[in-house]
Ligand SMILES: [Zn+2]
């Protein structure tokens with residue numbers, strides 16, 4: 001089978017690998033759609049020395065596909081099942097892992113980081129990480145639920161919904177745009193803020209909420225106008241920009257919740273007058289837990305949300321070099337490998 005390997009210094013290579021075989025409690029899945037993630041780009045940009053240390057490990061952590069083989073002691077997953085795979089891998093027996101939150105485990109690893117990932121024709125996983133994907137949810141949506149949209153859903157869950165609230169999302173990459181679309185699906189009035197022209201056009205094309213170009217307009221002023229001076233009851237900051245972090249608290253209404261999702265910069269740059277003066281709740285959200293996957297699947301089963309349209313570029317695994325370099329240039333929505 002084919003699989004993608006990081007070479008360091010913004011290079012990847014497609015190599016031949018033996019198809020994995022399932023051990024006790026394991027599942028082999030034939031990939032259908034596997035996304036590229038912003039965190040894959042951090043690895044893509046890493047050094048050759050770092051890449052050599054991976055010893056040929058396959059990249060990718062947003063797997064969806066159809067089960068082709070199961071090992072002994074696998075009961076809840078069968079050959080032919082459509083699944084997504086939860087991307088974090090903990091010890092399997094601590095309180096966090098047992099409650100579906102491997103991301104919080106002291107030993108937390110991840111597909112594509114500590115073991116072979118999803119950028120390959122087949123992938124091996126423990127059955128406990130294999131999550132059923134209903135027929136009415138596409139693989140393209142499943143790959144997002146496996147990481148970016150799962151994270152967005154988890155962030156949304158930290159905002160207490162109040163009728164009539166406005167949700168503003170800063171940074172409309174794959175996580176932020178998923179948060180905006182699902183937030184509108186939940187009943188919020190949606191506002192998105194972005195600086196990158198391609199992402200602004202994509203968000204406008206999806207037609208969900210008001211999209212502010214923060215290169216041209218001051219989002220704080222525009223959002224005050226849009227909300228009749230009240231501000232927004234829910235704010236999700238996905239850009240990681242120090243300025244956007246400050247603006248996120250500035251546009252929050254009294255008693256609002258601001259959820260910080262975007263990383264990349266070490267300092268939180270809020271004006272404390274906003275936090276104290278408006279009684280804000282500041283929260284953070286790094287990934288999501290298995291519980292959020294099931295809740296998101298149930299939500300998307302009831303509410304039509306155009307998550308498929310976040311995907312703008314689809315490649316075959318053999319085109320991995322082009323897929324990574326296109327994604328790296330930033331003129332894309334979500335980029336996926338498709339079989
Ligand atoms: Zn991801």
Ligand SMILES: [Zn+2]
Nearest residue numbers: 091094097105
């Ligand atoms: Zn654990």
